[in-house]
Amino acid sequence: MYNNNQYTKTSQYWRAVRTIIWKDLSIEMRKKTLVSALLIFSVMVTLVFTFALDLDKVTKDNVAVGVLWVTFVFSSTLGMNQTFANEKNQNSLEGMLLSPIDYTAIFVGKFISTYIFVIIVEIIVVPMFYILYGIQLFSPLFLLIVLLGSFGYTLVGTLLASIATRTQAREIMLPILLLPVAMPIIIASVQCSNAILSGAHWGEFSNAFNLVIVYDIIFIGVAIMTFDYLIQE
């Protein structure tokens, strides 16, 4: 009847992850609140910067990448607050903790669904920037660094959101916890994107690029090791 493979630990793990992702995505597809909020917010931020920094072409090119990352950072933070806030509001977190799954599966599921929302925002924002700022953003290396940088940022954000959601002032606690931890990857991503877009050769931005990758790997490890402990408190 049931072959043994159906209940191996690995398949159970990934099934739990898929369930969580599917849950978050289907809630979102029905209500459409989160993605629309993120999109409106990022469009607003972009337009405000466009008006505020109505500058000559050269200066505009210089600030464009910074503004792009600011937009990503602000929108992602908004998205990450929602991730665990919904769980808290519905008390579904206890339900998840009581079910017989590996707790890190909760983290991976939450992270992937948040990252999907972040990518959707990026898909809209990057072409918008191309139109408004006129810089060639469709170089594959640039898109790679956007994905890797937001990967790391979403990673630490999801991890810290699980702590922040337990406090009383949870919307303000996440940015407070997140900013110092995320500073290295934001700085490295911005420097790297700037260098890539201004056509620098590999040697000039290899340090920043390596930092992003190392950061991502380190925090995958940190998240997996600590999430069990954090979520049980």
Next chain:
Amino acid sequence: MRLQLMTVSSLILIILSVYMVLIYAPREIIMGDVQRIFYYHVSSGWIAALAFLVTLITSIMFLSTQNKSYDRVAMSSAEIGVIFTTMNIVSGSIWARPVWNTWWTWDPRLTTATIMWLLYIAYLFLHAGLEGHDRRRHITAVYGIVAFISVPLTFMAIRIWRTIHPVIIGSADPDAEGQFDMTARMTVTLLFTVSTFTVLYFTILWHRVRIQSLFEYMSKLQYQMHND
């Protein structure tokens, strides 16, 4: 009482250190009088590191013994460390203005110092924001341990990366601006100021821990009162 003795000694030492810094220490030729800030700039930096080290050790002790006194000391020390780090960053910025011609730059040392500062400010928010259930204090303790990584990183930053920040103890960085060699009188003044700040740190720590105990006692009383 010993605490009163320490408080009085701290005040006396501070007054003496002001004399040492302003009068006894020699005037640096190139930078002029603003260099005198160096004594307080370096001392507050080292004492901040000491404070965060105390937070690290007491957080570890709290996790292993569950004794709440350790958590109180950890939090008090972190708060004092943030104050000293603020003094460090501000004095550094004021010193930098005439010497580097800018109030701030995103140099490795300044960036890591800012990260360290923000990390411990976040620790203070976290400690205040989590209700004092014992299990939740564990999260704060773990954070206090992990955050310490930023401290040696900040201190080694001038030796790992190329930086504009001067390296006074050890070999000089060719890119550094504001570099100077210390004379004997300067070394004596520096040691005196560091000792003063150490005594000051322990004094304020003791006061702060007392306040924290009193605060937790009051919270307990209020809780009991509301539950009667």
Next chain:
Amino acid sequence: MLLENSPADTSNYLILGFTILAIISGGYCIYLFNRFSKLKQQVSVIEKSNSIHNKDT
């Protein structure tokens, strides 16, 4: 040499630095002292009302 002014001018910055350091450290000490007095007062109020409350029950 990076300074445009002669060395004597930097004493303004020294005074600025000392002032701000004094404000930060002095302000923190004053804050601690205020907190201590307020807590002492609150604790004595609660303890008094508790003893009255206990006398009633």
